[in-house]
Amino acid sequence: MSTTExxxxxxxxxxxxxxxxxxxxxxxxxxxxxxxxVVREKHPNISRxxxxxxxxxxxxxxxxxxxxxPNGADRFDLTNSLHYHMKCKHCGQIFDVSIPYKDELSKIGxxxxxxxxxxxxxxxxxxxxxxCEK
Amino acid sequence: MSTTExxxxxxxxxxxxxxxxxxxxxxxxxxxxxxxxVVREKHPNISRxxxxxxxxxxxxxxxxxxxxxPNGADRFDLTNSLHYHMKCKHCGQIFDVSIPYKDELSKIGxxxxxxxxxxxxxxxxxxxxxxCEK
DNA sequence: ATACATGCAAACACTTTGCAGCACA
DNA sequence: TGTGCTGCAAAGTGTTTGCATGTAT
Numbered sequence: 015m016s017t018t019e020x021x022x023x024x025x026x027x028x029x030x031x032x033x034x035x036x037x038x039x040x041x042x043x044x045x046x047x048x049x050x051x052v053v054r055e056k057h058p059n060i061s062r063x064x065x066x067x068x069x070x071x072x073x074x075x076x077x078x079x080x081x082x083x084p085n086g087a088d089r090f091d092l093t094n095s096l097h098y099h100m101k102c103k104h105c106g107q108i109f110d111v112s113i114p115y116k117d118e119l120s121k122i123g124x125x126x127x128x129x130x131x132x133x134x135x136x137x138x139x140x141x142x143x144x145x146c147e148k
Numbered sequence: 149m150s151t152t153e154x155x156x157x158x159x160x161x162x163x164x165x166x167x168x169x170x171x172x173x174x175x176x177x178x179x180x181x182x183x184x185x186v187v188r189e190k191h192p193n194i195s196r197x198x199x200x201x202x203x204x205x206x207x208x209x210x211x212x213x214x215x216x217x218p219n220g221a222d223r224f225d226l227t228n229s230l231h232y233h234m235k236c237k238h239c240g241q242i243f244d245v246s247i248p249y250k251d252e253l254s255k256i257g258x259x260x261x262x263x264x265x266x267x268x269x270x271x272x273x274x275x276x277x278x279x280c281e282k
Numbered sequence: 283a284t285a286c287a288t289g290c291a292a293a294c295a296c297t298t299t300g301c302a303g304c305a306c307a
Numbered sequence: 308t309g310t311g312c313t314g315c316a317a318a319g320t321g322t323t324t325g326c327a328t329g330t331a332t
Contacts, residue, residue, distance in 0.1 A: 023306095023307070023310080023311070024307095024311080025305085025306050025307070025310090025311055025312065026306080026307095027305080027306070027311090027312060027313080029312080029313070030312085045296095046296080046297085047296085059313095059314075060313085060314085061313070061314045061315065061316095062296095062297085062314095063297090063298080063299080063313080063314070063315080063316095064312080064313055064314070066296090066297060066298075067298090067312080067313085068312095070298095082218025082219050083218060084216025084217060084218050084222075084269075085216050085222070085321095085322090086295095086296090087295080087296060087297090088218075088219070088296085088297090100259075100263055100265065102263075109261065109263065110261075111259055111261065111263065111265075112259055112260040112261060113253075113256065113259060119247075119270070119272075122247065122272075125234075125245055125246055125247060126246040127243065127244075127245065127246060127276075127277060128276075128277035128280065129234055129236075129243065129245065129272075129274055129275065129276050129277055129280075130274045130275045130280060131234065131245075131272045131273070131274040132273060132274045132275075133272070133273045133274070134270055134271065134272045134273065135218075135270070135271050135273075136253070136268055136269070136270045137268065137269050137271075138253075138256075138263075138265045138267070138268045139265070139266060139267045139268065139269075140263055140264045140265040140266045140267070141263065141264045141266075142262075142263050143261060143262035143263055146262065146263075146264060157285080157286070157331095157332075158286080159285095159286055159287065159330080159331050159332070160331075160332095161286090161287060161288075161330080161331075163287080163288070164287085179321090180321080180322080181321085193288095193289075194288085194289085195288070195289045195290065195291095196289095196321095196322085197288080197289070197290080197291095197322090197323075197324080198287080198288055198289070200321090200322060200323070201287080201288085201323090202287095204323095219297095220321090221320080221321060221322090222321085222322090
């Protein structure tokens with residue numbers, strides 16, 4: 015074995031484990047900062063840089079999903095299912111939305127302009143139920 | 149007249165005019181920085197703050213469209229038509245995409261969660277034609 | 283004349299990076 | 308035991324804000 019092995023040695027540090035667990039426990043697309051705060055309860059010395067690095071690592075590896083939010087901090091999510099988000103114009107919070115996922119939009123393949131599409135995100139905007147009530 | 153007038157006095161400064169003209173001339177969703185550079189050719193003393201303030205003002209007023217880009221500078225566009233964008237994973241640039249606009253997505257109204265949707269943006273991801281060729 | 287707009291610089295929010303030391307495999 | 312990872316601090320990017328001054332109406 016292993017003349018052609020990529021040899022991507024990856025270490026399971028406490029920090030990395032805690033970051034993953036934090037995202038899993040905070041199912042509500044936490045920001046890096048929220049993850050940082052949760053991890054800090056168990057491991058007070060962790061640095062923000064480590065949280066950022068591990069969130070990026072876990073997202074690249076596919077363990078978690080990075081939701082890039084326009085004009086806001088990135089959110090991290092479980093990779094359970096593809097779904098869309100909405101941003102409340104009033105309070106700025108991000109919510110999952112039950113609108114059915116449009117697989118066909120990622121399967122467009124090549125556009126007229128010659129772009130190869132392989133994924134998409136939809137960000138709905140409006141007013142969330144909390145803000146509606148006020 | 150004018151006991152109930154909102155009295156939103158708005159001034160047409162050279163700076164504001166130049167910012168609008170710059171967005172109109174740079175039809176390719178310029179960033180604030182690109183607008184700044186163009187305006188500076190005619191009005192070298194303009195400050196970035198003024199460009200930001202005017203882009204925001206013009207967008208709020210509806211003269212131009214703000215396209216919020218995840219993990220990137222906001223882009224500004226003419227308000228001609230609603231369309232989607234794609235972000236090249238390779239070069240990071242933003243392009244218009246010819247995929248038909250889905251009016252029905254903004255007409256969803258209320259979701260199961262009780263959110264009132266009034267607009268949406270779709271960001272496709274993939275590889276642009278320039279990067280494909282390489 | 284007045285108050286909206288400007289220019290400047292400092293502050294801000296979020297994220298990345300350089301580097302020396304640490305610890306997992 | 309070696310190198311991947313960490314913590315720290317500094318830097319980077321994009322944007323906003325406080326304040327004194329300027330200027331369009």
